[in-house]
Amino acid sequence: MMAISPFHLAIPVSNLSACRDFYTNVLNFEEGRSSDHWVDYNFFGHQLVIHYKPKSEEETHTNAVDGKDVPVPHFGVVLDWKTFEEFAELLKSKHISFIIEPYIRFEGQIGEQATMFFKDPSGNALEFKAFKDKSQLFAK
16 A cells, blocks of 8 residues: 555535644544634544535435444545544543444454544534555455
């Protein structure tokens, strides 16, 4: 696998103030540059930018994975196992309302992973995961 470069992801939020509080004070992400319409965050070494966009009615969609309804679209980061566990405990202590509670998927199989899903105040779905064996990230 080649070295991973930081990605940049910009997402729409309908309430910049509520989402700023969520990413800063709930998820504990470090804030970077900002304006009246957007805020940069250090997203586990990547650049996440929340941009104000008026709320629109968008259809929500899910796909069944491992017997659970996974929201589509969603985004997140693959963490190491210990960081995932620590982050999951932080989120539980802050009473995050999970779409899918932290659990182990594909236990004992190729691709065994810990995963969790939740939404930000604007309805953006986030998934964080960790592989028991990170070399299985792209295994078939």
